[in-house]
Amino acid sequence: MLSYNFKYELKILLRSRWIQLLSIVLLLLFGFSALNGKQKVEKRKKDITAAHDEVKENDAMMLKLLDSVERGMEVSASRWTIPTSPMAVGNYHPRVAAMEPQPMAFMATGQADLFTHYVKPKVTGDDVALNFTEMTSPVQLLFGSFDLAFVIVYLLPLLIIAFSYNVLSSEKESGSLRLLAAQPIGIRTWVLQKLGLRFFWLSILVVGSLIVVFLVLDLNPFAQFNLFLGLLGLILVYMLFWFALAFLVNLWTGSSSKNAVALIGVWVLFVLLVPSVLNQLGNTLYPMPSRTLMINEMRSLKAEATKKQDEILDNFLRDHPEYAINDTTQFRGFYHRYMASQKIIKEELSPLVNSYEEQLQKQQEWIGLFKWISPAIITQESLNQMAGTSTGDYENFRNQVVDFAGTWREHFMPFLYNNTVFSQADYPNLPSFQFKPKTHSSSQAIPILFLVSLGLFGLGFVVSKGIKKGGILETN
Amino acid sequence: MILKTFQKETKELLRDGRVRISVIIVLLLLGVAVWISAKQYQNINEQYEAAKIAERAIWDNQGEKNPHSAAHYGTYAFKPKYPLSLVDQGVDKFAGTSIFLEAHKRNEAQFSAAADQTGLARFGDLTPDFILLFIIPLLIILLGYNSFTKEREMGTLTLLKSQGISNWKWLLGKWLALFFPIFCLTALLFLIAGILLGNLNDFGVFNSSSLLMMFVVYVGYYIIFINIVLLISARTKKSGISLVVSLCVWIIACLAAPKAASNIAETKHPYPTRQEFAANVLKDKKEGLDGHNPWSKEAKLLEEEVLKKYGVDSLHQLPFNFDGYRMQKGEEHEAEVYFKHYNYLKNQYTQQADVYQSLAAISPYLPTRFLSMAIAHTDYATHWDFADAAEEYRIATQKFLNDNFAENSEYGNWGYRADASFWKSLPTFDYDPPELGSILSRNTSNLGILGLWLATSFGLLLFTTKTV
Secondary structure, eight states, rough: OHHHHHHHHHHHHHHTHHHHHHHHHHHHHHHHHHHHHHHHHHHHHHHHHHHHHHHHHHHHHHHHHHHHHTTTOOOOOOOOOOOTTTEEEHHHSOOOOOOOOOOOOOOOOOTTTTSEEEOOOSSSSHHHHHHHBOOHHHHHHHHHOOOOHHIIIIIIIHHHHHHHTTTTTHHHEEEEEEHHHHHSSOOOHHHHHHHHHHHHHHHHHHHHHHHHHHHHTTTOTTTTHHHHHHHHHHHHHHHHHHHHHHHHHHTTTOOHHEEEEEEEHHHIIIIHHHHHHHHHHHHHHHHOOHHHHHHHHHHHHHHHHHTTTTHHHHHHHOGGGGTTTTTOOOOOOHHHHHHHHHHHHHHHHHHHHHHHHHHHHHHHHHHHHGGGGGGHHHHHHHHHHHOOOOHHHHHHHHHHHHHHHHHHHHHHHHHHHOOOOOGGGGGGGGGOOOOOOOOOOOOOHHHHHHHHHHHHHHHHHHHHHHHGGGGGGSSH | OOOHHHHHOOOHHOHHHHHHHHHHHHHHHHHHHHHHHHHHHHHHHHHHHHHHHHHHHHHHTSBBBHHHHHHHHHHEEOHHHHHGTTOOTTTGGOOOOEEEEETTTOOBBBOOOOGSSGGGGGGGGOOHHIIIIIIIHHHHHHHOOOOOTTHHHHHHHHHHHTTHHHHHHHHHHHHHHHHHHHHHHHHHHHHHHHHHHHHSSOOOTOOOOHHHHHHHHHHHHHHHHHHHHHHHHHOOHHHHHHHHHHHHIIIIIIIHHHHHHHHHHHHOOOOOOEEEEEEEEHHHHHHHHOTOOSSSSSHHHHHHHHHHHHHHHGGGGGSOOOOHHHHHHHHHHHHHHHHHHHHHHHHHHHEEEOOOETTTTOHHHHHHHHHHHHHHSSSSHHHOOOOOOHHHHHHHHHHHHHHHHHHSTTTTTTTBOOOTGGGGGOOOOOOOOOHHHHHHHHHHHHHHHHHHHHHHHHHHHHHHHGGG
16 A cells, blocks of 8 residues: 555656645755855855954064064054053954854854854953954844755745645545545555655655755765764754644644644744743843943942052052062053953952853753753754854853953963063964864754654544544544 | 625634634733833833933042043943834844943944843744734734635635625625724734833833824735735635645745845845954054054144144144144044944945845835834834934043043143043933934835835735636
């Protein structure tokens, strides 16, 4: 019976031009979205390279200036930008702290349009003032990006729904169900076979068109073979989940349009409503402290610190004698006081600043717990993690940059408090930033989604046994 | 006959369990969404008031200080939330809420809410605009997809034709039956919003004509959807197919087109990165006068010019402190540089907006979204407006401080301190968003596109149903 079904199904799909239509639609959707992703990643790479080049150029100029000064020549730069002053190097010649894209970054925009991919921390200024958001039009952020993840999470289920909502009901409506009922096959097995075959063909089309698109766009899928396999696995189990739902709804045998309405309702629930309600609840349960009030707090601390800056500097040098170990001049200028005050302000602000990361962490954990309600969230999250564009990835980058900003600052402290000048010989010792991508624990998304789908199929068998006693042939 | 059709269709809708359940769900969602937004609005505005007062106190109490030190010390401009954000949150979540106003630098608004949220925030929020823009069109599809196809499927079409009813009357009856519940639902929501807003303590810039205009825009949007759904229903043979086609239209208009538009707009007219922008500004700044640098070529030129103008031969003989004067001139140059670069950004956005408008040809969602945000003061243009006002205030503040420095001290006296009471005389920053009239005239093209959609969809509907 399976082989009959197989042949018949293929014929019907080809004759109704479903397969042809789906291949074109899939190729177009995957093609457009992958192209968008690729362009974004290329721009990101180009921006980072340009930033590095700029630093190189500036460094060459700095070394030239240093050379001139060391040889006792007159230089035309403003007094406070001459790089013999360690603070000038720290402020006007910052390093690039960049987050290079991961190999699969083109797949999911995730938070990539919201956050910047490189910053240049200076010795002055606060860590909180480091702006990690990118300069984008908010309209763009509001609408989001047409990326592969959008096609997979939002549109693929809709294609599946359009592909399978009337498997059984159309037979009933066209009257061929009576003929089928005379065949030696259980109705559930028959629906399962039919949907299984559709799943099979759709999988082939999806995998095929993905490979074609990747090859055409020169995004070699086999270079990162493990990641690519992971992607395919994820897409397939996500599809399986929607087919399982379609199976359940089909067995319930309303009219075709009732089925479609039910499936669309489930889609709206899983893809639109559950994520937004979860997000809203997360925000309500673990509200972010107000940023405007944080500014107030920071300002009052600063006002306080400026008033007592001499005292702060004395205490600071008492606590950190190592900074001024070779100082013979005992000269104390603006920067000596400023850096000492900054340190105090930073320490006092840190509980407040950390509270943001903590709340975000808590929201994240909360969502981690409840994301299993909606396979759309799981899939989107897994895709973002594969692409290295999830919230966690950017948090990781932020923390690394703040650490680096600390290292950069610390590097110049001995220079400042010893009143030593920065020389050409010190140049090679400048710290540089190396981004370490976050390693995500291997995703449980695939096995869990797989089990859930199997469970749904099982449920279909068990439940329909009870209901269908009356017989599916009876008209409603 | 129109009335009879209307009555029959309405009765049928009322009897249908699906319809009852979905209307109840939509109402429930709306209730929750309005409640959440109202709470958020109050919360944020309380914080805004507190922050504004605290920041002003910090500024007023800075004690004796050199005016230019005070300029570097700076102050903050905070962006309030506007009453109609209760209905449409727009881009508020993605735009910064506070701008640091300091000497020599125009800063961008910082701390957008989205940056402090998890990735889930990108799926969207449960807000009234989400329901108004996405869910109600879906409800229209649900109510109307089988309006004509059912007559075919049940075989009542022939009976109907034998009644001698003219097609347009029949159509109008069906149209009204679909329009009426949607109209009631929307009217109810806007009525509740109006009552809620009317009861808020600080009325703000809320006026009822804005709310009414918004209502009109949404009703127009729903009429377009009703027309499309009925058109599809009249042209297809089976209810199932009609439903799937209508859903495709919904997906393309509400989900796919905006995202595609945003991608196309970005590739065609990209923004510079934050660092690039800063580097470009710095480059232009270097080419002009730097208020802090008396040795540069530009500073020497300015010196000569001023000396000549006042007919004296040394800066000490000037009736004001030249340091303060130069500082102000430098400030003016820098302001010009920022003006140029921010104008470039605006220009890029104007071109992006054109892309959005051209894609509005396949999506009535786009003009509605932009109009609704604009009326609610939660669109990008209002954000620009606020940022520009803050910049104007910053420039005025710098002049206020530099003038005090120049007038009250003599050349070379960097030790000058302004009185502790001086800071209080700086005017406060007040920003009023644009009025409804100017918003509408700014959005005439969006209004036009929406009107075009209305006219075309009505025309097509009348034209095609002649031959059902």
